Amino acid sequence: NAGVTQTPKFQVLKTGQSMTLQCAQDMNHEYMSWYRQDPGMGLRLIHYSVGAGITDQGEVPNGYNVSRSTTEDFPLRLLSAAPSQTSVYFCASSRTLDNEQFFGPGTRLTVL
């Protein structure tokens, strides 16, 4: 099993550009989520999904879109990048919410 994979590992964007962060898992997990990690602020939930076709907002959803067309994939779209979105982004999956969440290796995003 590859577990949770994220691409790309690093990305530099200019303000106003859009991009999609990819996340995939091969563990047949229903629950998937996106977090951003910033110094001193811990991990903040952006969006999450409890199954294919179902998504919901987390703590900091503004400027991000998600969709969940399959169980395996949960892409995160930045609509118009802003410097405030400079962060490390983690995708995670779990069988249910109250089970171990498996995190991907992260994507380090810089917006200039």
Add this chain to the structure above:
Amino acid sequence: QQQVKQSPQSLIVQKGGISIINCAYENTAFDYFPWYQQFPGKGPALLIAIRPDVSEKKEGRFTISFNKSAKQFSLHIMDSQPGDSATYFCAAADEKLTFGTGTRLTIIP
């Protein structure tokens, strides 16, 4: 509003000592309380977790103490080792998982 408050922000402990990290919460709907460990450049990984019907859970050198009435829980690392140096996050779940702000633990010889 921070739903899970974690302290201290950083902690230095001598090898062999006890490391203690504390978390407090307000939402009584939380029903699952995990701790995650993160090494630099890596994603967090589950260390240990507890549910509110239990007051303590021990796995090896790691123990969670849970006080439901005080809405507090803590992680104790016994016989702390240099390999335990990492950032630790507490978390709490209702319909989603909310993390604390993290504690950077450094174990010195």
